[in-house]
Amino acid sequence: DAGVIQSPRHEVTEMGQEVTLRCKPISGHNSLFWYRQTMMRGLELLIYFNNNVPIDDSGMPEDRFSAKMPNASFSTLKIQPSEPRDSAVYFCASSPSTDTQYFGPGTRLTVL
Amino acid sequence: AQSVTQLGSHVSVSEGALVLLRCNYSSSVPPYLFWYVQYPNQGLQLLLKYTSAATLVKGINGFEAEFKKSETSFHLTKPSAHMSDAAEYFCAVSEGTGNQFYFGTGTSLTVIP
Numbered sequence: 025d026a027g028v029i030q031s032p033r034h035e036v037t038e039m040g041q042e043v044t045l046r047c048k049p050i051s052g053h054n055s056l057f058w059y060r061q062t063m064m065r066g067l068e069l070l071i072y073f074n075n076n077v078p079i080d081d082s083g084m085p086e087d088r089f090s091a092k093m094p095n096a097s098f099s100t101l102k103i104q105p106s107e108p109r110d111s112a113v114y115f116c117a118s119s120p121s122t123d124t125q126y127f128g129p130g131t132r133l134t135v136l
Numbered sequence: 137a138q139s140v141t142q143l144g145s146h147v148s149v150s151e152g153a154l155v156l157l158r159c160n161y162s163s164s165v166p167p168y169l170f171w172y173v174q175y176p177n178q179g180l181q182l183l184l185k186y187t188s189a190a191t192l193v194k195g196i197n198g199f200e201a202e203f204k205k206s207e208t209s210f211h212l213t214k215p216s217a218h219m220s221d222a223a224e225y226f227c228a229v230s231e232g233t234g235n236q237f238y239f240g241t242g243t244s245l246t247v248i249p
Contacts, residue, residue: 028179057236067226067239080236115179123168123187123230125237127179 028128030116036134042104045131048097049118057125058091058101059115067115073099106135138163140227142240150248155199155214157243159227162208167229169210170237171201174224183225186210197221222247 029048037043049056057072071081076093084091088107093099103110113132117125143158161167168187172180184195191203197220201212210227224244228237 066241069236069239072236117180124170124182124185127172127181129179 028116028118028126030114030128030131032131033129034132034134036136037106038136039107040105041135042102043106043110043133043135045101045114045116045133047099047101047116047128049099049116050120050126051097053118053120053126054096055119055125056093056099057117057119058099059117060112061115061130062112070101103133106133108135111135138167138229138231138238140229140238140240142225142227142243144243145241146244146246148246148248149217151219152216155212155217155221155245157212157225157227157245159201159210159212159240160208161210161227161229163229163231165231168231169201169203170228170230171195171199171210171212172226172228172239173197174226174242176223180226183212217245217247219247219249221245 031046055074058070060068070083071091073093091101111134113130115127115130117127119125139162141160170185171183173183174180183199184193186193186203194200199214201210203210224242226242227240230237
């Protein structure tokens, strides 16, 4: 299995632009999680889905952030408009109907 | 509510010395506990997990952790540190299947040659 796939691996954009991060979970996994990692705040859960349905989005920082999971094999995290403080590494993780989360390699976002 | 506390944001050990990374948790239900490792510029990789079976859990790369309910701890150990063990280590707790994880703030391990 290829593991969790994230794209792009690196994104550099200017303030005000829309940014879309993509995630393909491991086939057969029914839970998907989006995290953000920064030096200041560590690893933060943004949102997670069970069977494509958002369960808890209380970690989404503000309305500029949105996440979708249109099917079991794809999810997006969108930031519109982006701000410099959104610069971070964004991780996607998926989990089968057990307990372990498997992480992708992350997307390093830089907003200038 | 669940939470994890990792004591010591930075730990340095000499190559060949014992590695001990501390993790304490709080949980209102029997917890599932995890240790993940993150190498530079990579995602998190599962080292080991406790899910209510044996209290001493062995993981990859020679690491192990012991679940101590009375101390609400799940410390990570390795008898002899290697240079390749230098990384960030995260402890996490969850209630189990399909539930979110609560991660600690991480411990950065440095191995001195």
